[in-house]
Structures are given as structure tokens and as C-alpha cells.
Amino acid sequence: MADHDDKDEENRLFLDAVKDVRPLKPSRLYHQAPNPQPIPKQFLRDERQALADSLSDGYIPAHELESGEELLYLRDGHSPDILSKLRRGHWVVQAAIDLHGMVSDEARLYVAEFLAHCKKRGIRCVRIIHGKGLSSRNREPVLKHKLRNWLMQKDEVIAYAQARQQDGGSGAVIVLLKA
Incomplete structure (x- = not known):
């Protein structure tokens, strides 16, 4: 019973303290920032995995144009x-990436993300x-051969060719993407 009387007394004191208070008018200067949008972490993980899965190391093209070690595709x-x-x-050349030091799985994901980024930006x-x-x-270009197959699997790739000597020569490829 004493608890109930104490609560009534607290309420009465509070109401007495705020009896002359008037609500503030909204001010143009005061702006409440909107709540930040949630980050769809699982969606982003799924998108990243889909990109990685979109390129296969086992892809064997029906046709390709290669002359010796030079990469050519149309x-x-x-x-x-x-x-x-x-x-x-x-x-x-509007954008470039370097795969040096990457293992195959890292490089495949990096290439897929890079091409998706370029497609969004109109590069x-x-x-x-x-x-x-x-x-x-064995001093063999492992990523060079894998990259050839990955690029052929991407619908946005129209063509690619070995880079000119001043652009990287046999260690790089120039890729033309759909508009």
C-alpha cells in the first residue's frame, strides 16, 4: 500500500512541476536525420557468391581465335x-585491374566484381x-589461361585481345564491353 501512495505522490509532484510547460513549435532549423537504411548483409554475400559462381574454371569454349599464345576472342x-x-x-582504356599475386579463386571473384562495376558505370x-x-x-601464366575462359563466359564481353607492348604486352589483355 505504501508503494501505491509513493507512486501517486511522484505523479502529483511531476504534474505539478510541468503544469506551466508549453510544447515547442517545430523549428525549421531543427531537423531530425532519417534513420539509416539497414545494410542487407546476406543479400550482399549472396550477390558476391553469385558473381563468383558465374565464372567457371572448367568452361571450354566452342570457338575462340587464338594464334599461339596471343589471346584473341570475338x-x-x-x-x-x-x-x-x-x-x-x-x-x-577507361579502367584497369592487376591480378598479380592473387590465387585463382581471388582473381576470379575480383574479375567478376570488376566487370559488374564497369557494366554499372558504362565503361x-x-x-x-x-x-x-x-x-x-613452371613459369607458366596460370591466370592468363583462366582469364581467357572467364571472359568468354561473361555476356558483357564483346571481344578481347592481348595488350599492345606499351599496355602490358603478353601480361595483359584489353577487353571491350557492351555499351
Whole structure:
């Protein structure tokens, strides 16, 4: 019973203390920031995994244009002039990545994310530096051969060609993406 009387007394004292209070008018100067949007972490993980899964090391193309060790590829339905322009440096390289020091799985995910980023930004011509394999086992360019297959699997890739000597030569590839 004493608890109930104490609560009544507290309420009476509070009401007595705030009896002359008037609500403030909203001010233009006072602005409450909106609550931040939640970060869809699982969605982002799923998107990243889907990108990684979109490129397979086991992909065997039905056709490709290769002359020796030089990487050349042109998607069906496109003019052969595209390859010659690509090899001559007709398009300006708008973005580039370097795969040096990456293991295959890291490189595959990095390439998939890079191409997705370029597609969103409307980037048409990119350079991917894969290296010459000088520090790999048997001194063979492991990423070079894998990159060839990964790029052929991406629908946004129209063509690719080995970079000109001043752009990386046999250690890089220039890729033309859909607009």
C-alpha cells in the first residue's frame, strides 16, 4: 500500500512541476536525420557468391581465335574489325585491374566484381593485367589461361585481345564491353 501512495505522490509532484510547460513549435532549423537504411548483409554475400559462381574454371569454349599464345576472342555476331581496332588501341582504356599475386579463386571473384562495376558505370574498354607467370610454378601464366575462359563466359564481353607492348604486352589483355 505504501508503494501505491509513493507512486501517486511522484505523479502529483511531476504534474505539478510541468503544469506551466508549453510544447515547442517545430523549428525549421531543427531537423531530425532519417534513420539509416539497414545494410542487407546476406543479400550482399549472396550477390558476391553469385558473381563468383558465374565464372567457371572448367568452361571450354566452342570457338575462340587464338594464334599461339596471343589471346584473341570475338563474340559471334560482331565485326572482325573490332578485333583489329582493339589490337591497335582504337579504344581508350577507361579502367584497369592487376591480378598479380592473387590465387585463382581471388582473381576470379575480383574479375567478376570488376566487370559488374564497369557494366554499372558504362565503361566500355578495360585492361586486365594477369602477369606472365614468371613467379609461378613452371613459369607458366596460370591466370592468363583462366582469364581467357572467364571472359568468354561473361555476356558483357564483346571481344578481347592481348595488350599492345606499351599496355602490358603478353601480361595483359584489353577487353571491350557492351555499351
